[in-house]
Amino acid sequence: MSEQSDQERTEQPSEKRLREAREKGDIPRSRDLSGAVVVLAGVSALISGGERSLEHVRRIYGMGLGYGRDALFSDQLPGRVLSLAMHEAFALFAPVALATLLATLAAPVLLGGIHFSSQALQPKFERLDPLAGLGRIFALRGLVELAKSLVKLLLIGAVLLMVMKHWQAELMSTGRGDVGASMLKAMGLLGRAALLFGSILALIGGADALYQKFDHGKRLRMTKQELKDESKESEGNPELKGRIRQLQYQMARKRMMQELPKADVVIANPTHFAVALRYDEGRMGAPRVIAKGVDELAQQIRVVAGSHRIPLVEAPPLARALYATTQIDREIPAALYVAVAQVLAYVFQLKQAVVRGDEPPPAPQPDIDPDLMGPYKF
Structure with missing residues (x-):
């Protein structure tokens, strides 16, 4: 090892390097x-x-x-x-x-x-x-x-x-x-x-x-470049990991849009938020979020819902609270049961009114605790 190489090795050995050295009996x-x-x-x-x-x-x-x-x-x-x-x-x-x-x-x-190493033999x-x-x-x-x-x-x-x-x-x-x-x-x-x-x-x-x-x-000291290379090797290339995350997001989004036609209602505010709910009384303990999005994705959800004649209810506080508190394919929290029940009752009344040719009932505007909206309360 040259003197210059010794001077470059200024970093303490990583856990991986120490483990490999121990496996070799060093x-x-x-x-x-x-x-x-x-x-x-x-x-x-x-x-x-x-x-x-x-x-x-x-x-x-x-x-x-x-x-x-x-x-x-x-x-x-x-x-x-x-x-x-x-x-x-x-x-x-x-x-x-x-x-x-x-x-x-x-x-x-x-x-x-005490350590036994077969490599040392x-x-x-x-x-x-x-x-x-x-x-x-x-x-x-x-x-x-x-x-x-x-x-x-x-x-x-x-x-x-x-x-x-x-x-x-x-x-x-x-x-x-x-x-x-x-x-x-x-x-x-x-x-x-x-x-x-x-x-x-x-x-x-x-x-x-x-x-x-x-x-x-x-x-066992390492150079800065060796630490970077080892980090890339153990954690993966950041660009590759970013690409994998992007593909995973695209696949999840595609599955979500495929499930969207099964929704019973889409709760939205005028432009930014849209959350699709589905409720099967025989199989679910509570309504479940099957799709949600903001801005461009929210607009796509509204378009798909319109093409499949899924009722759209504009309730901005409830839409924000559902988006903040519930992940996709998860049941809504108990704190939102009453508000969502009001919306589902409205959807049922709306369908009955359409069948009978009556005037549609007024859309509900349930009260929502601002803390449930998380960072979206404003």
Whole structure:
């Protein structure tokens, strides 16, 4: 990756990029942090054993030093001693092995979590290229890893030398006095040294974990163009989406106009709004809006209604309220039941008057709550 390319990658990685990287097994990991957790767990388990661990060590040494005459001439001695020694060794190191095993499984949770990726197990033959390998060694990340190794070596070596110098008198005293007390003291010194070693690894691992997280985020950064391309890929081309919406609108409008001849009444104001209602008492709980429109579409609804001799009732407030509150193919709200019932009763009376040749009844003008008109109240 060139320096210019790094400078262009100024945007934080998207969720999609992070998810793809995780699927490939590319998540932040710190070997130093994992190693520190394992060492601290093992040392803690060993130290917590205390006298019990020392007793196992004594028994193992005792098996090699305490034999009777009959045992020495027995051909079963090696097998029996080996079996007992292995049993004592297992009892000594089993807690340590269990603690380190649990720490090995738990350590990844501290940074990137536990994740299995089948893609990470696939062979990558390009890694066998020696030139590419040299490039990775002398790349920035390779140099950083080399610097970290040198720092760990110098830091741990310096601290252990200081400890050895500070504990020199105690180390020398372990060769004098009672064997049991000397062994207990030596194991205590060894445990403290191992605990100090693990603590240093923990400090280094914590710093390395912060760096690995930063480096992982930096490697996955994106350019502004990559973000735009990914947005287009995931959300679709805006022009194509607009075209799809236009086609959907045209199809919905065509279906609406096809249903319009089934309307019982069209409620309109003089020019702007038109709403077609249908009511089937046996199949519907309330009148249903089967078509509606404003301006040009409202005029088309009026024309189609006229050609199919559908009654047209001009009630501007009710037309606006129906348009604002009810979607196509939905029943009207309860707040408009009375007003619509007045209109349907008028339509029924109008049809009866036409059949009998009477004068048409006066058109109703129902009262409508202005809040039901929404943005169309004025």
